[in-house]
Amino acid sequence: MSGILIEIKNLKLTLSNTKILDKINMTIEPGKIHCLIGPNGGGKTSLLKCILGQVPYEGEIFISYDDTKTIGYVPQLLDFDKTLPITVENFLSIVYQKKPCFLGISGKYRKILDDLLKKIGMYEKRKRLIGNLSGGEKQRLLLAQAIYPEPNLLILDEPFTGIDKLGEDYFKSIIRDLKSKGITILWVHHNLKQVIEMADTVTCIKKEIQFSGNPKKILDEEKILTAFS
Ligand SMILES: Nc1ncnc2c1ncn2[C@@H]1O[C@H](COP(=O)(O)OP(=O)(O)OP(=O)(O)O)[C@@H](O)[C@H]1O
Ligand SMILES: [Mg+2]
Structure with missing residues (x-):
């Protein structure tokens, strides 16, 4: 199974005359877990929407996608x-x-x-x-629809919102299993402890990229305070 590569160059997103994202340059390497963090309204979901082609952006997004590949997506919110x-x-x-x-x-x-x-x-x-269904049950169902057929890229937008410990364990074991198969995982996550535990790279977004790197090395208190304040 080959994971999908994403390369983003000079991405800018303007919605209703407001600049939502600017100067976004990043590479999402295949087969790794990449977390996006940042304050509310920082532009994380908007970046996922750009990657999924749901909003008109400026700049370039290259995705190593063809019709033999599958992308799974767990949205942040879906009400039935x-x-x-x-x-x-x-x-x-x-x-x-x-x-x-x-x-x-x-x-x-x-x-x-x-x-x-x-x-x-x-x-x-x-x-x-x-x-x-309860909030956590809905999240589990949204995960199930995203993992069959097995994706080459799995995009998760805060899937742990409203989910209990058991639900979290289901998610983590599925994500670890997909990673071991070489699948790329792009994951918006707000629990920094879990980002350190699970992610290979982390990028903090507050309109622009605040910092990016190995979460074990980069997530120090000062950076987090600056980014989230
Ligand atoms: N269609 C739109 N028109 C105008 N502004 C928008 C639109 N969609 C989103 N925004 C604004 O873009 C900004 C970024 O929103 P986004 O949902 O990407 O943030 P986020 O980082 O995912 O936040 P959260 O952590 O709360 O999920 C917010 O200020 C939001 O109000
Ligand atoms: Mg969001």
Whole structure:
């Protein structure tokens, strides 16, 4: 499995006449865990949206992507309508298979889907309506839709928000497993202790890049205070 490389040159993003990102230059090496940190409103989600082609930016973003590769994305927030008649397993089957979910799950996908539900600890809750899931359960479901088919790049936007210790453990073990397969992981994260524990590189963004490097070496108190103040 080959991880995707991303190279960003002189990226600038302006929305509603406000400069959101400026002078962003960074390389996201394949097969590594890269964390993005920074204060609220610093532009982390906006940078992910630029990479995913969801907003018009200036500058260059090179992604070593072709149609044999897959990108998985866990967004920061996704609210489901409470009355939507879609269960957890319907949701995953919509993502995976072409036939409508009300016609049932294809034999081909049944085992894949059950394995994934077990992997995220949601097998027992597979018949629940997605609108009734708790915040942490929604996050787990969003992770499940992003990891099949196995991605070459996994983009996570604060997936631990509202998630408990057990949920965190599911996420961490899935992320470690993907990393061991050479998959690139780009991860917006606010828990600096976990950034030090898991990431190969960290970049702090507050409109511009504040600092970037190996989290074990770079995340000292002074830098964090300057960046977040
Ligand atoms: N469509 C838009 N028009 C104008 N401003 C926007 C738009 N989208 C985002 N912004 C602004 O861009 C800035 C960066 O937002 P962004 O969501 O990227 O921050 P973030 O670093 O992800 O913050 P958080 O940690 O709170 O998730 C914010 O000030 C936000 O209000
Ligand atoms: Mg954000």
